[in-house]
Amino acid sequence: MTGLCRPSRREEVPQLARLWKVCFGDTDDYIAHYFSAYYRPDRALVLEDGGKICSMLLTFPNVLVTGEGREVPACYIYAFCTAPEVRSRGYGRRLLAWAEEQAARQGCHLTVMVPGEASLFDFYETLGYRTVFFHREQLFTQTGPANGTPAPCDGAAYAARREALLTGTLHMAYPPEVLEYQRSLCRQTGGDFYLWEDSLAAVETDGETLYCKELLTAHPQAAVNALLTHFGMDCAVVRTPAGPADGAKGFAVAKSLVPGGDVQAEPAGYLAFAFD
Numbered sequence: 001m002t003g004l005c006r007p008s009r010r011e012e013v014p015q016l017a018r019l020w021k022v023c024f025g026d027t028d029d030y031i032a033h034y035f036s037a038y039y040r041p042d043r044a045l046v047l048e049d050g051g052k053i054c055s056m057l058l059t060f061p062n063v064l065v066t067g068e069g070r071e072v073p074a075c076y077i078y079a080f081c082t083a084p085e086v087r088s089r090g091y092g093r094r095l096l097a098w099a100e101e102q103a104a105r106q107g108c109h110l111t112v113m114v115p116g117e118a119s120l121f122d123f124y125e126t127l128g129y130r131t132v133f134f135h136r137e138q139l140f141t142q143t144g145p146a147n148g149t150p151a152p153c154d155g156a157a158y159a160a161r162r163e164a165l166l167t168g169t170l171h172m173a174y175p176p177e178v179l180e181y182q183r184s185l186c187r188q189t190g191g192d193f194y195l196w197e198d199s200l201a202a203v204e205t206d207g208e209t210l211y212c213k214e215l216l217t218a219h220p221q222a223a224v225n226a227l228l229t230h231f232g233m234d235c236a237v238v239r240t241p242a243g244p245a246d247g248a249k250g251f252a253v254a255k256s257l258v259p260g261g262d263v264q265a266e267p268a269g270y271l272a273f274a275f276d
Helices: 008-022 028-038 091-105 119-125 156-164 176-188 220-231
Strands: 003-008 044-049 052-065 072-080 110-113 132-143 171-172 192-196 199-205 209-214 235-240 249-257
Touching: 003 091, 008 028, 008 044, 008 052, 008 072, 028 176, 044 091, 052 091, 052 110, 072 091, 072 171, 091 110, 119 132, 119 199, 119 249, 132 220, 156 171, 156 176, 156 192, 156 199, 156 209, 176 192, 176 199, 192 220, 199 220, 209 220, 220 235
Parallel strands: 072 110, 209 235
Antiparallel strands: 003 044, 044 052, 052 072, 052 171, 110 249, 132 235, 132 249, 192 199, 199 209
16 A cells, blocks of 8 residues: 655645545534644644545543553544545554554553544454443433532643542543643633532533533532523533443543553543543
8 A cells, every 4th residue: 555654734734624524524613723723733643645635633642540540641533534535445544553653652651532433433442442431421401409600710720620529530631731722612612611619510502502521520410500500501411420330331442552551451431522
């Protein structure tokens, strides 16, 4: 097979945006926001063949925090796709393998991905991945009292509260720049990061429904009531930590990049932000 795996070039952003649009159908504004707020050429990897970008993926640095508090460098792979007209030629597999090699050279111990559809969990298993991260997604309506008033916060305050609430849990932590990118996605929709009482939430909205990309609290219904009251809305789709024993669905897969890797024997973990 011909083709070259390499970092992207800034002048290729229009090509990358078109490929993203064709493969995932996201809005032009959403795609443009990534390239204005977070893109760097080395964060987008491509496979080029004959002058055409055939496959691409985006990378975010993350940290896996074990239940014992050990921090493990990780690479989150996002928007991994191949142009429809050249699929089934091995381009995607080749680019992913090269991305894993680059991540390992940079000191990452694992790569993490959120499959775009259920069938891809089995596909990634053939490439050495296993389902590690789970959550529960539920629809809430307002029932009973609220537990206070949510207040917007910055990424640093959000990270500090988040790590305190997730102590003892296998989970993915996010560097400040990545958290601020997620916050910018929330704010684009009229949401934000919020802290109040014993609760924390990352909120997006379409004007009719709240979408809690993450809710950490000991009192989910009361916390959702507080958010719905704050936004003047009636219902919320909420993601909370949960494992397979709780009937939770698999959300993300991971692959160890080092011998005796950190995720092959780990129990179920929690990953919140897929930038979806």
